[in-house]
Amino acid sequence: MVSFIDLPVTLWSRSMGDPRNPDGNKWIEKLQGKYTWPFSIPLPPTVSLPGVGGRDEVFRLPPTFFERHTRAHVEYDIIVRFTRAKLRSDHRLSTTLNYMPLSRPGPPSRLRQLAYQQHTALLGPDSDPEGWHTLPFAKTRGKLAGASRSVEAKCKLSLATPLCYTRGAVIPCAIVVECSDPQALELLTSPEAIVLRLRRNVRFHTGEKAATHFGDVPTKLVWKEELEHSELASWWPAADRALETDSTDAIAINAFRRMLKGEIHLKPDLIQSSAMAHFRIEYSVVLFPFDAPGYESLDSEPLIVEAVDIASEYPSGPRPVTYSSPQVI
DSSP: OOOOOOOOOOOOOGGGOOSSSOOSSOOOSOOOSOOOOOOOOOOOSEEEEEOGGGOEEEEEOOOOBOOTTOSOOBOEEEEEEEOOOTTSOOEEEEEEEOOOOOOOOOOOOHHHHHHHHHTOOOOOTTTOGGGEEEOOOEEEEEEETTOSSEEEEEEEEEEESSSEEETTSEEEEEEEEEESOHHHHHHHTSGGGOOEEEEEEEEEOOSOEEOSSTTSOOOEEOOEEEEEEEEEOEEEEEOOGGGBOSSSSOBOOOTTEEEEEEEEEOOTTOOOOEEOSSEEEEEEEEEOOOOBTTEEEOOOSOSEEEEEEEESSOOSSSOOOOOSOOOOO
């Protein structure tokens, strides 16, 4: 167990005088009857703790966190101790409290806010570049059923900016898939084939250290991790401005490229992101290998992992709009 904050407050002592009418004169009588001591303990938003290299760093207080299947938890206790005379044991009362700090994402792009106000479809990355964080193309390989040769495709994932999202809302996303094999492209761009989830990583350490190389002195902290993949994105086909010609409003035929838009629905009880010296709750959006009937993926690792934050409050401006129904986990 690691204690990261301790705020002692003296409610009453003999030096304060009469507990019912404090006068500054030392109280020498015994306490008899019923007494009431109203109190409040202001919680600071941050705390200073030794960080990397042993130097003090400032961290925001983490939210209360307790789950049965997770080995680490964060708990806040209020403890009242009654000090008695010598040779007599002290009395101690305690209770737990829930602490949930407020956190809020920055405002979305002006075009996204306008779409929310008018309840219209969100513009894609090409039409609203300020509203999207687009990652580099990732390559993927697989085999078609009944075919001996492998096919290669590449995909480009975009996430709505800023990369901080409110629990209970959604993460807007878009993906472009390119493949020279029409059959493979058809399979890979099926909404059910794209496996995009939210990953939660609870990381913690107890001060245990390990050696970088055999025989070395243990100096590296041993972080333990517990992963949970919960939210699955919902997808639907979308128009791709990259397919438009420059001379007319017509759409050029491109059998090798398709675009889909989607959303990851966030549970309303998600614990917000938190980072302490020895305990962290981190989130990331993970694109796993494609999963489609008639297609065997040759990828063994996630194609894309992008860190995001989860906040407790909605951003300033219009309330985000949801455009899809959540997928079954």
